[in-house]
Amino acid sequence: MQFLIRGLTRFIPRSGRAHVPDGGPAAQSRGQHGKASKSILLESSMYLYRYRKRPNFGDELNDYLWPRFIQAPMEIEPGSDDVLVGIGTLLNERLPALGRLHILGTGYGYGRLPTPDAMRRAKVHFVRGPLTAKALGINPALAISDPGILLHRTEDIDRKKDIDCAFMPHHSMHSDRMTSLCEKAGVHFVDPEAPCETVIDQIGRSRRLICSAMHGAITAEALRVPWMPVITNHEILENKWHDWAMSMQTDIHFRKLPTIWGHTQPSLRGRLASRLKASAFSRMLARMATSAHFQLGPDAILEERLRHIEEKLEAFNSHYSD
Numbered sequence: 001m002q003f004l005i006r007g008l009t010r011f012i013p014r015s016g017r018a019h020v021p022d023g024g025p026a027a028q029s030r031g032q033h034g035k036a037s038k039s040i041l042l043e044s045s046m047y048l049y050r051y052r053k054r055p056n057f058g059d060e061l062n063d064y065l066w067p068r069f070i071q072a073p074m075e076i077e078p079g080s081d082d083v084l085v086g087i088g089t090l091l092n093e094r095l096p097a098l099g100r101l102h103i104l105g106t107g108y109g110y111g112r113l114p115t116p117d118a119m120r121r122a123k124v125h126f127v128r129g130p131l132t133a134k135a136l137g138i139n140p141a142l143a144i145s146d147p148g149i150l151l152h153r154t155e156d157i158d159r160k161k162d163i164d165c166a167f168m169p170h171h172s173m174h175s176d177r178m179t180s181l182c183e184k185a186g187v188h189f190v191d192p193e194a195p196c197e198t199v200i201d202q203i204g205r206s207r208r209l210i211c212s213a214m215h216g217a218i219t220a221e222a223l224r225v226p227w228m229p230v231i232t233n234h235e236i237l238e239n240k241w242h243d244w245a246m247s248m249q250t251d252i253h254f255r256k257l258p259t260i261w262g263h264t265q266p267s268l269r270g271r272l273a274s275r276l277k278a279s280a281f282s283r284m285l286a287r288m289a290t291s292a293h294f295q296l297g298p299d300a301i302l303e304e305r306l307r308h309i310e311e312k313l314e315a316f317n318s319h320y321s322d
Contacts, residue, residue, distance in 0.1 A: 045073040047080040049096055051088055055193040056171040058148070058215030062086045064196040065150055071317045082320075085122075087147050087215075089240050091132065095122075102316070105147035105309070108132040109240040125312045129243035144312065145247040145305040148218035151200065152306060157223050159204040163188045165289035166206040168199070168216035172235050178260050181278055185286040190216065208294050210285065212257075214241050221248065221302065226294035233259045248305065250297050255288060257281055 050062040066074060066086060074084065083099040085091070085106050092111030095101060095118045107128035113135060114122070126144040127133055133143040167182050168190035182189040190202050192213050200219060203209055209220045212232040220227035229241060231254045238254065245252045258277040 129247035131243035151222040163206040185282040
């Protein structure tokens with residue numbers, strides 16, 4: 001069963017419950033022949049567990065996507081008996097200490113493995129990729145992909161292409177200085193802390209995307225925009241990229257850009273080094289923008305991964321609406 005819900009809007013309050021409008025996937029989902037099947041909203045809610053310390057596109061996708069696909073009302077504060085652990089590298093020792101954990105496309109990569117107690121309370125519906133499945137010691141068949149590819153179902157993939165090449169950095173590298181350097185290179189800057197709708201629109205309007213933000217690449221793959229992965233600083237966890245890429249049967253070959261922080265060192269040597277790195281960054285980014293090293297996986301693999309995710313979500317909704 002596929003979820004055909006392009007253009008749907010949603011309301012996510014800053015506190016309390018997340019809602020989708022009447023007529024959205026929480027009210028009905030459409031089958032292969034276009035017939036609507038009745039769905040029943042859960043009376044009990046789920047706690048949507050995600051990283052919330054600062055805005056970041058990959059984490060914000062949880063609030064953007066799940067109300068479109070999950071029938072259960074969702075809370076942004078703990079207290080519910082059921083916990084949705086979704087998009088992000090969240091499978092570690094910091095998982096919530098209470099509640100039934102529902103793992104939906106999550107990845108492992110930061111910190112230590114989840115505790116035995118957490119795994120006893122967890123229902124693993126699917127994970128981000130084979131490296132996560134191996135780390136958890138679970139069935140490799142559960143390594144489906146990152147739920148971010150569901151954007152292929154919700155978004156217009158035929159937007160007018162008025163951005164030749166865009167660059168989206170890892171959220172830790174976001175700064176006005178980097179924005180300025182992108183402008184000098186003739187490359188559009190995508191702010192990883194901007195609202196989801198803005199980021200999705202700008203990637204969808206791009207002919208090519210250079211990114212050190214993994215969910216920039218995932219969004220580009222979903223919207224069928226060729227992309228190039230780059231390393232911009234030591235905080236980027238390469239294994240999580242490889243985890244997702246393996247789920248899509250592709251390889252990641254990183255290019256490198258100089259690390260550009262928001263502020264320079266006050267010393268003369270620091271200012272000189274910063275100026276040289278900034279010049280190199282713009283020069284290298286401009287060359288990358290016109291290179292032939294962009295990648296995009298086959299449509300068939302994307303569709304296969306989406307079908308597997310949709311089957312898992314259909315089973316999840318069916319079970320929790322009984």
